[in-house]
Amino acid sequence: MSLPTKAAYWLSTGILIFLLSWAAGSYHIIHETQAGFFEAFGYPTYLVYPLAYLKIIAVLVIVSHRYNDLRDMVYAAYFLNMILALVGHIVYGDFYGHAVVGLIAIPISYLLGNSVRGRPQRNFFGRWTGQPGEGESK
DSSP: OOHHHHHHHHHHHHHHHHHHHHHHHHHHHTHHHHHHHHHHHTOOGGGHHHHHHHHHHHHHHHHHOOBHHHHHHHHHHHHHHHHHHHHHHHHHTOOOHHHHHHHHHHHHHHHHHHHHHOOOOBBTTHHHHSSOBTTOOO
16 A cells, blocks of 8 residues: 555545544534524534534544444445535535535545555444344354
């Protein structure tokens, strides 16, 4: 694996971890401000805390790189979250640079993850999908 590929993966993944962690922390530390942004963007404020916990789980899934299907869902969900954030910030007339950076970093991290770290061999939802799951052999 070439050094530029590894550097691109770890830089983009570091950016994602930072964005996810910053958002989850700010949703708790400055909850009222963040809830106000959600309301201004047209999203319900009851989503603030669940979204914070989902972002913490996303950090754990990306860092652990253990379950293939769960990792795929985290990247897809965060990509959709970044699209909604970008639209909300643009419509509100707020700074949206972090959403653009996130939308660039997500596919880079996802596409380079398997080549840099190897594809996870386990599937979290294997029991329901017919794929080998945790503790099961192929």
